[in-house]
Amino acid sequence: MIGSPIGARLISLAGGLEELAKLPSSTIQVLGAEKALFRSLHKDAKPPKHGVIFQYPEIRGSPKSLRGKIARALAGKAAIAARVDAMSGKYVGDELKEELEERIESIKSER
Structure with missing residues (x-):
């Protein structure tokens, strides 16, 4: 759904697919920006x-x-995909990607 390089990097940063599936979407959103997150808190x-x-x-x-x-x-959507993949192994990427594209168009049209 999000592409192999980004998906692999998210899985790596989370410590595995099962660990990624446990994370809330707010954490997935900022994975890889820990330094900036802690700097902002400080x-x-x-x-x-x-x-x-x-x-x-x-x-x-x-x-x-x-x-x-x-x-x-x-x-x-990445959190949903990770959870479905980790728990059932079923592929729902195409469906989620379609929903995501609709949401992105909605966001851009709100502007």
């Missing part, structure tokens, strides 16, 4: 909106004002 700065998932073309190619919403939607 200095009362803005927290990061995205980590590794910034490499997803729809996030990277969107205006800054929409990146957080798109990252949140992507992290939610």
